[in-house]
Amino acid sequence: MARAIPQRRRWLLTVVAWAVGLVIFFPILWTVLTSFKSEGEAIASPPHFLFFHWTLENYAEVQQRSNYLLHVTNSVVISLGSTVIALVIGVPAAWAAAFAPARRTKDLLMWMLSTKMMPPVGVLVPIYLLFRDWGLLDTVTGLTALMMLVNLPIVVWMLYTYFREIPADILEAARMDGAPLFSEIVHVLAPMALPGIASTMLLNIILAWNEAFWTLNLTAANAAPLSAFIASYSSPEGLFWAKLSAASTMAIAPILILGWFSQRQLVRGLTFGAVK
Amino acid sequence: MGAIRLEQVTKSFGEAVVIPRVDLEIADGEFVVFVGPSGCGKSTLLRLIAGLEDVSGGRVVIDGAEATRTPPAQRGLAMVFQSYALYPHMSVYKNIAFPLKMARNEPAAIDRKVRAAAQTLNLTQYLDYKPGQLSGGQRQRVAIGRAIVREPKAFLFDEPLSNLDAALRVNMRLEITELHQSLKTTMIYVTHDQVEAMTMADRIVVLRAGNVEQVGSPIELYRAPRNLFVAGFIGSPQMNLIQGAEAQKRGAETIGVRPEHIRASHHAGGLGRQRRHRRAPRIGYHSARIGRRRRDGKGEGGRGVRAPPRPEGLSDAGSDQDPSLQCQREDDPMTSSAS
Numbered sequence: 001m002a003r004a005i006p007q008r009r010r011w012l013l014t015v016v017a018w019a020v021g022l023v024i025f026f027p028i029l030w031t032v033l034t035s036f037k038s039e040g041e042a043i044a045s046p047p048h049f050l051f052f053h054w055t056l057e058n059y060a061e062v063q064q065r066s067n068y069l070l071h072v073t074n075s076v077v078i079s080l081g082s083t084v085i086a087l088v089i090g091v092p093a094a095w096a097a098a099f100a101p102a103r104r105t106k107d108l109l110m111w112m113l114s115t116k117m118m119p120p121v122g123v124l125v126p127i128y129l130l131f132r133d134w135g136l137l138d139t140v141t142g143l144t145a146l147m148m149l150v151n152l153p154i155v156v157w158m159l160y161t162y163f164r165e166i167p168a169d170i171l172e173a174a175r176m177d178g179a180p181l182f183s184e185i186v187h188v189l190a191p192m193a194l195p196g197i198a199s200t201m202l203l204n205i206i207l208a209w210n211e212a213f214w215t216l217n218l219t220a221a222n223a224a225p226l227s228a229f230i231a232s233y234s235s236p237e238g239l240f241w242a243k244l245s246a247a248s249t250m251a252i253a254p255i256l257i258l259g260w261f262s263q264r265q266l267v268r269g270l271t272f273g274a275v276k
Numbered sequence: 277m278g279a280i281r282l283e284q285v286t287k288s289f290g291e292a293v294v295i296p297r298v299d300l301e302i303a304d305g306e307f308v309v310f311v312g313p314s315g316c317g318k319s320t321l322l323r324l325i326a327g328l329e330d331v332s333g334g335r336v337v338i339d340g341a342e343a344t345r346t347p348p349a350q351r352g353l354a355m356v357f358q359s360y361a362l363y364p365h366m367s368v369y370k371n372i373a374f375p376l377k378m379a380r381n382e383p384a385a386i387d388r389k390v391r392a393a394a395q396t397l398n399l400t401q402y403l404d405y406k407p408g409q410l411s412g413g414q415r416q417r418v419a420i421g422r423a424i425v426r427e428p429k430a431f432l433f434d435e436p437l438s439n440l441d442a443a444l445r446v447n448m449r450l451e452i453t454e455l456h457q458s459l460k461t462t463m464i465y466v467t468h469d470q471v472e473a474m475t476m477a478d479r480i481v482v483l484r485a486g487n488v489e490q491v492g493s494p495i496e497l498y499r500a501p502r503n504l505f506v507a508g509f510i511g512s513p514q515m516n517l518i519q520g521a522e523a524q525k526r527g528a529e530t531i532g533v534r535p536e537h538i539r540a541s542h543h544a545g546g547l548g549r550q551r552r553h554r555r556a557p558r559i560g561y562h563s564a565r566i567g568r569r570r571r572d573g574k575g576e577g578g579r580g581v582r583a584p585p586r587p588e589g590l591s592d593a594g595s596d597q598d599p600s601l602q603c604q605r606e607d608d609p610m611t612s613s614a615s
Contacts, residue, residue, distance in 0.1 A: 103290075172328050173361035177375035177422065178349040187374075191365040 028252070034245035035059070042241040058246035066229060068250060075225035075254075077140055078215075079208035082147035083201055086155040089148075091197070094159035095185060099168055109160065112153040120150070120213050131218055138220045146218070147208045154207070155200055162196025163189070195268050202262050209255045226251035278339065278429035278462030279304045280325060285334035287320055287486075294320050295486040297334070302430075302464065302479075307456050310466045311473040312483035312509070318466045321483070322432050325464065327351050339429060349378070354423035358435040360415045362407040362422075368394075369403040372421045379426070393421040413444045420455070430462035437472065449476060470510055474498070482506050507532045513582045535582040 005013070022029075033050070034042050041052045062068065097105050127146070128137075136142025166189065174188040190197065212227040219228050230251050233244040259266070280302040287295040294317050302308050310318040323329040325336060327348035336344045343351050354375075362371050372393055376386040394400045397417040407415055416436060423431055433452070437445045453476055456463050467473055473480050474494045482489040482497065482505070490502045494510075501507035507515050515532045523531045 167359060167361065169357045169359045169361035170363060172348075173355065173357060173422075174363070174374070175328065175348045176326060176353065176355045177426070178378035179374075180349065180378075183378060188363055192363075 028256075031245045031248050034242055035249045037242050037245075039240055039242045042245070043239075058242045059250070062233070062243055062246050062250065066232065066247075068229070071224055071226050071229040071251075072254065074140055074143075074223055075209055075227075075251075078144050078147055078223075078225050079205045081140075081144040082151060082208050083155075083204040085144070085148045086152050086204060087159075087197065087201060090152060090155035090159050090200075091185060091190070093156045094163050095189065097156070097160045098163035098166075099171060109157065112156060116153050124217060127214075128217065137218060138223045140223045143215060143218060143223055143225070146214055147211060150211070150214065151204045151207055155204055158200040158203070159193070159196065162193050162200070165196075166192050195265070198262075198265050199268070202258070202266050206255055206259065280339075280430060280462065280464070281335075281337040282321075282325070283335040283337065285321075285324060285336065286332045287317075287324055287329065288332050293486065295324070295332075298486070298488055300481065300488065300491070302462060305460050305462055307453075307463045307465065307476060307478045308481060309473040309477035309479075310464065310481045310483055311468065311470055312489075314468055316483040317486035318468075318483050319434055320486075322355075322434055322464060322466045326353055326355050326432050328355075352426075352429040353432055354426050354428035354430075355432040355434065356416075356419045356423050356436045358438055360407070360419040360439075362415055362418055364407055366406075367403065368399060368405050368407070368410070368418050368421075371407065371418055372399075372425055375422060375426045389425045390421075393425045396424070397421050412440050413448065416440065416448060417451075420452075424455070424459070428461065430464060433463065433465040435466055435468065438467075438469070452476065471512060474510070480510075482509060484509075501532070504530060504532075516582055538582075 035058055036054045036056070037048070037052050038055055038057070041048055044052075097109055131137045131142055131146075134142075136145075170192070171184055171188060174184045179187065209225075210227060212231070215225050215228045216231055219225070224232070230244070230247050233240065233247040280300075282298050282300040285295060285298045285300075286293070298321065310321060312318050320329065324331050327336075327343070327346060331344060334344075335342065338346075338351055338353070363374065366374065369390055372390045373386050376389060381389070390403075391400070394403055397420060399414065399417055399421060402410060402414060402418075407418065410418065416439075419436070436452070437448050440448060449472060452463075452465075465472075465476060477494055479491060480494055480497055481491050484505050490497060490506045492500075497506060497510045501510060501515075504517060508517060511534060513535050515534050516538070517530050517532050519530050523529055
């Protein structure tokens with residue numbers, strides 16, 4: 001329902017909204033700006049906001065010193081791969097939880113969620129040892145598998161929530177119409193849950209892309225995705241703010257662009273079912 | 277072609293027993309209606325036949341073949357749901373074609389069958405529409421179309437008309453009846469609406485709390501209900517169930533009198549002969565209250581007796597005369613000792 005808001009209040013609200021938005025966005029903006037500064041100007045105090053000597057030398061240097069393309073590829077393979085595999089496992093699992101619940105289904109779902117409540121460092125040693133023994137350290141395969149497992153509870157839960165919004169009647173109709181389980185999921189459930197599946201996919205790509213704990217601990221040179229690549233520009237190399245900023249900008253740019261283009265889908269998926 | 281037999285079928289969900297035990301035989305080509313108050317297990321029974329629920333015990337036999345463990349897709353039955361359950365992302369055409377596609381029919385055959393079904397159901401001009409763009413009645417027809425293209429052994433209808441408005445419901449009732457006459461396929465129809473049951477069924481199965489109370493043709497159920505529940509459930513307005521002295525006189529605990537067999541009269545006689553009626557009749561559209569209420573509320577007239585509207589020879593209101601019951605068919609009132 002429309003509510004009348006006085007013109008002055010409207011102005012005020014707009015200004016407040018922009019201010020809040022800017023505060024939230026400021027670190028990213030500052031990182032991007034810093035990436036175009038020389039190392040000297042990056043640490044200047046008081047800081048130069050826009051009026052400094054713009055340069056691309058940090059980007060050139062970062063390119064030279066590390067293999068950006070390799071890390072991007074790793075990030076894409078790991079985040080996309082783990083998400084796709086998680087969906088392949090998660091869709092049937094969520095189907096079962098939503099449409100064929102058993103006595104212990106709720107408990108099982110809670111247990112899955114509980115694994116996300118444990119701090120990851122708690123299982124660092126066993127997982128590290130497993131990776132070492134299985135020869136998975138610093139491999140894209142190992143990290144993809146791990147990211148998939150780490151995000152699987154979230155995937156199953158999100159899909160489960162979306163699937164529960166879908167009337168069971170329609171799936172039963174498909175069953176009566178002679179659809180085997182696979183067709184029921186592919187031809188009927190998936191198209192109807194598409195907004196939910198898409199937002200689950202996007203969110204998990206973002207989560208996997210930004211994951212740093214496991215990537216830092218389990219990768220070195222070969223399988224390091226962008227999150228590990230940024231870290232390599234922090235303290236061990238000395239405090240080169242401008243180069244670190246350039247690396248960060250390059251690391252977040254792809255996911256930022258993905259997020260930008262899919263924001264409508266993301267919002268729609270995340271509020272799916274909230275409004276009938 | 278489409279004979280269905282239930283042998284000692286039971287169903288429970290956890291602790292809750294929904295169907296204690298049902299034996300039922302449905303002949304090929306029959307139009308059978310399951311009727312009963314909500315929560316009586318009629319939909320569950322239908323879903324057991326469909327295979328959407330597994331029986332807890334007993335056997336389901338379709339066409340003489342054991343089907344108890346057969347998945348729904350392979351039972352050769354088609355179902356029309358209360359919510360229509362159309363696929364919202366598919367056009368009408370694709371909705372109707374879906375079962376044929378699942379059965380791996382040739383594209384040409386699919387097209388022919390879909391168009392023929394659409395023709396029968398007056399849906400030809402809506403084939404490209406999505407279900408969301410159709411009215412309730414049209415959606416229902418699409419759901420029926422999706423069922424008939426499969427040429428099933430039997431149709432299962434789960435309260436298919438309860439989401440439609442009254443006028444449309446009467447039309448669709450007729451259409452489904454006509455469909456049954458032209459296809460001559462077994463139909464099992466679930467409803468809580470006994471008018472639907474009475475007008476459509478060859479045979480009615482009255483259910484209460486998962487038990488079959490009576491099976492018979494509409495007229496059998498109406499004329500000779502086997503117990504008080506059936507007597508009270510079938511017929512609109514409801515049958516008058518009268519207890520007390522009048523019933524005892526006929527050697528029963530309760531007697532039932534259909535409203536249309538009651539005539540209000542100015543002259544003493546019939547059932548009310550021995551009693552003095554002080555109250556003037558209050559004649560509503562469907563009921564006339566005759567008799568006096570005893571203090572304990574158990575008087576025979578106290579519950580109100582349903583009679584046809586405007587009984588002859590009685591003015592609308594204000595009459596101080598003693599009206600009393602006259603049983604038109606004293607030979608045939610239903611008697612029962614059950615309670």
